[in-house]
Amino acid sequence: MPHTKKHGVQVLDHGDTAGDPSAFSVLDDAPGPSSTGTGTRAARWLIGFALAALVVANGWLIVKSRRHVIEQTHAVNTNLARAVSEQVELSLAQVDQLLDTVVEELERADVTSDSLLRLQPVLVNHVARTEQLSGMFVYDAKGAWIATSEAKWDSSFNDAQAAYFVHHRESQSALARVGAPVRSRSSDEWVIPVSRRINDAEGRFAGVALATLSVDYYSRLLGRFNLGEGAITLTIASHYVARHPSIVTNVGQPATVLNPFVGPAGSGFGSSVSPIDGVDRFFSFERARSHPSLVIVAAGREQVLAAWRTSSWLQSLWVLLLCLALAIGLRLIQLNLRYRIRAEEGLRDAHDALAKANVQLQRIARLDSMTGLPNRGTFDRRFERAFRSSQREQEPLSIIMVDVDHFKQFNDTYGHVKGDNCLIRVAAALRTVVRRPEDLVARYGGEEMALMLRQTGAAGAASVAEAARRAVRDLAIEHAGSPLGRVTVSLGVASLIPGRDHARTDLLMSADAALYDAKRLGRDRVHVAGWDSPTLSPVHEHLQR
Missing domain, CATH: 3.30.450.20 (PAS domain)
Structure with missing residues (x-):
């Protein structure tokens, strides 16, 4: 069966980039003077933008924090105002309720000396038990005092012209009236009058009940x-x-x-x-x-903005220092770039020489120095990747092990210099039969070489092996130490569609065993691993010379 090639996209082998100098030096991409100038301008614009952003952000934060402080102040003030207002309203409502009780008692019974006498201690008790109360008074329809919480009073006192008395006399409303602060006639202290109208049994104006709240409270x-x-x-x-x-x-x-x-x-x-x-x-x-x-x-x-001003000044000072540091940093970058340009001019010559040395070193690391073929390490890496890919894609993979027949005798007869030249020519012949980029010819060790054929079954691999055998034989290199009189090779072929349980060593050991069989059967021949191998797929043909 001919050696077939599977069409598709060739994937570069990342492990074999040794010959590319650009893969081993960053100096190839070093900026020249023009790119450095462009970089400097870009750095200036970038740092200028950063400085402007810092200033704007700082201003925004200062304004935002000021607004937050004011909002917090309004919230605290509002809560306190509401709490105090509720306390004041509660004190007024409490007195209003006391007046309701007194007025209800007076309107329910006739106003007599005895009833007023009984009311006196009630008024005193109300004042004693209510903190905000300064005094309680009852006036008749003419404005004369008829009852009070005071221990003594002047019977000549008359409030008929007082604003609250006039209001209740002229208004039918039964609601309490809260008046503006006034000086108490009995104690000369500032009080707040809270008063209620008193009606007689027929609904006519009968007087006023008055409670005074202490301003001092x-x-x-x-x-x-x-x-x-x-x-x-x-x-x-x-x-x-x-x-x-x-x-x-x-x-x-x-x-x-x-x-x-x-x-x-x-x-x-x-x-x-x-x-x-x-x-x-x-x-x-x-x-x-x-x-x-x-x-x-x-x-x-x-007071509210004092802490905000301090923090704003400190924050602005910090931003100013940061801007100064960035400006100094930009200047240092410019100086450093100038020094770099000068240094690069001297480094480029050294870089060219280093690149050439790198190429040579990588070739030494990747290739066999004598034959120019990939060395054993390169073969192992490529084979490991190919095996995993074939295992994953369930594609055939073939290995051909090649050994120069009677090579020791060749060295003993002609010397090592000619022996090396022989291996070089054999390697060149093997290279002619492998043309696909995904396939590989490598020096495996000593006079032994290996071919790796991807997506190739046993029949195709056997054909390639036979072509390789003939290519070496056609070199017609004289070999007096060989029974055949010329340099020949023996080849062992093994093919496998790797399964989960297969290992790379299975394929190598099978190819090596096939090579041993080829030598055992007489050399100068191709031997394919047999049907009885437990690790290999069935071969479709078995070539023997």
């Missing part, structure tokens, strides 16, 4: 919070009630100056210069749901 309530440079302000009925830090002169004054900042909204936040003390602050405000109270919590802008 609210001052103490606000004073519990430590705000640093911040401030908390409480207004009731659009008048200043308390502030922390305290400004006593503002108590009882109209708080209309705050209207442009808070407006009619129930809650909100912003930033402005305080109309009270002129300090620039971030503020949040909260109005009570059921009573005319307003709580404003403000934090000083300088």
Whole structure:
């Protein structure tokens, strides 16, 4: 059967690139002066872009962190304003409930001296048990005191002209009225009047029940919070009630100056210069749901942004130092590239010589120095890859072992110089019968050589072996030490479609055994591993001379 070739894409053997100088030196790709200049410009642009990106990113982070600090401040201020507002509303609602109880008791029974006498200790008890209460009073329809929580009072006191009394006398509403802070006539302290209308059995105006809340109580309530440079302000009925830090002169004054900042909204936040003390602050405000109270919590802008400014300066300084380091790095790169260009000019000549030496060294490592054939190490590597590929693809693989007949006698007769020349000519003859790039002829050792034929069965391998035998015989090299009178070779052929259980040594041992049989049967012949080999596929023909 002829030696066939399977068509397909030839895959380069990565293990046999020894003859390529570019595979062993990076100096071939070293940049020249023009490429170095281009690299320098690219480096400048790249570092310039990096510097601009750093500056922009730093600015963005500074702005973002400032926004975050302000948002956090508004959140804290809003939560505190809401908490204080709820506390104030709770204190007003508690007093409102007490007034409901008193008014209900008065409207349910006739107002007599005995009933008023019984009411006196109730009022005293309410004031004693309620922290924010300063006093409780009951007025008749003419504004005269008829009951009070005070131990003593002047019976001549009359509040018929007081704003809260006039309001209830003219309004039918049964809702409590919370008034602006006033000076108490009984104690001369600032109080907040909370009052309710009293009706008689026929629904006519019968008087007013009044409770006064201590402004000092609210001052103490606000004073519990430590705000640093911040401030908390409480207004009731659009008048200043308390502030922390305290400004006593503002108590009882109209708080209309705050209207442009808070407006009619129930809650909100912003930033402005305080109309009270002129300090620039971030503020949040909260109005009570059921009573005319307003709580404003403000934090000083300088205090809020102090830590942000410090961190921003430090961050900017760090970015500046980093930019400076990058600029210095660019300058050093430029200097280094200049030195490199000069050094490369001297290295190129050395590189050419080194490349040539590399080629020679790699040839020595890959090829047999005498015959020019691939050496045993190259054969082993190529054979290992070919065996795995054939095993994976289930394709035949053949090995031909070649040995020069009576070579020792040739050396003894003609000398080693002619013996070496004989091996060179034999190697050249073997090379002529193997033309496919995936096949291989190698010096296996001494006078023994090996052929590896991929995708080739036993019949094709036997044909190649026979052609090789004839090519050597046709050299007609005289050999007085051989019975045949000329140089001949014996060849052992083994073929295998490798299975999972096969090893490379199986194929080599079979080829070697076939070579031994060829010599045993008389030399100058081809012998194919027989049918009885447990590791080989059946051969289709058995060539013998």
